[in-house]
Amino acid sequence: AQKVTQAQTEISVVEKEDVTLDCVYETRDTTYYLFWYKQPPSGELVFLIRRNSFDEQNEISGRYSWNFQKSTSSFNFTITASQVVDSAVYFCALTLYNFNKFYFGSGTKLNVKP
Amino acid sequence: DVKVTQSSRYLVKRTGEKVFLECVQDMDHENMFWYRQDPGLGLRLIYFSYDVKMKEKGDIPEGYSVSREKKERFSLILESASTNQTSMYLCASSSSRGTDFTDTQYFGPGTRLTVL
Numbered sequence: 068a069q070k071v072t073q074a075q076t077e078i079s080v081v082e083k084e085d086v087t088l089d090c091v092y093e094t095r096d097t098t099y100y101l102f103w104y105k106q107p108p109s110g111e112l113v114f115l116i117r118r119n120s121f122d123e124q125n126e127i128s129g130r131y132s133w134n135f136q137k138s139t140s141s142f143n144f145t146i147t148a149s150q151v152v153d154s155a156v157y158f159c160a161l162t163l164y165n166f167n168k169f170y171f172g173s174g175t176k177l178n179v180k181p
Numbered sequence: 182d183v184k185v186t187q188s189s190r191y192l193v194k195r196t197g198e199k200v201f202l203e204c205v206q207d208m209d210h211e212n213m214f215w216y217r218q219d220p221g222l223g224l225r226l227i228y229f230s231y232d233v234k235m236k237e238k239g240d241i242p243e244g245y246s247v248s249r250e251k252k253e254r255f256s257l258i259l260e261s262a263s264t265n266q267t268s269m270y271l272c273a274s275s276s277s278r279g280t281d282f283t284d285t286q287y288f289g290p291g292t293r294l295t296v297l
Contacts, residue, residue, distance in 0.1 A: 112288035167280035171224045
């Protein structure tokens with residue numbers, strides 16, 4: 068069975084702090100894809116990143132970075148120098164090749180205070 | 182940029198009414214999806230469609246139906262709305278084909294439906 072766990076329900080930081088959101092996944096398949104989405108208070112899920120299981124390179128995009136480690140089944144997301152606009156719920160998700168299901172984690176609510 | 186639009190951001194309906202939620206995407210995507218999102222339950226797939234007039238049930242199809250007459254448009258229908266269908270409804274589209282969900286799903290802004 069597949070599963071995505073985001074153990075941090077809610078995190079509060081002060082602006083300019085760095086923050087890491089954890090994502091742990093479970094699957095026995097060797098071909099799978101991982102995603103991160105951001106859901107601001109407006110409600111729309113905004114796509115952030117897609118990574119396949121064969122690409123373990125870390126990725127950096129501006130203040131965002133992702134650390135994919137197959138050895139620990141984790142795909143963690145770090146925001147450097149957080150800003151108030153980063154306040155949102157962040158979802159990690161998993162899907163398998165040729166399988167019609169998207170497994171979402173329960174989400175982590177990030178509060179960035181000025 | 183991928184654009185997925187939904188007909189309403191907020192909707193209030195009465196129990197027993199027939200409700201239509203419309204979703205349109207402009208990227209010529211094959212697959213389209215309807216989810217509902219509830220506190221504590223996360224996102225749950227209601228239905229998806231992999232082609233015009235083709236649909237598949239998701240995890241919670243009961244009480245819902247869908248229609249896809251044109252590739253760019255996917256409608257969710259509540260035949261007789263009930264209070265337990267009060268929720269946030271999110272539409273998504275993806276360039277994945279058939280039952281392969283590995284491409285990115287792009288979401289619309291959501292519709293907050295309240296059934297009184």
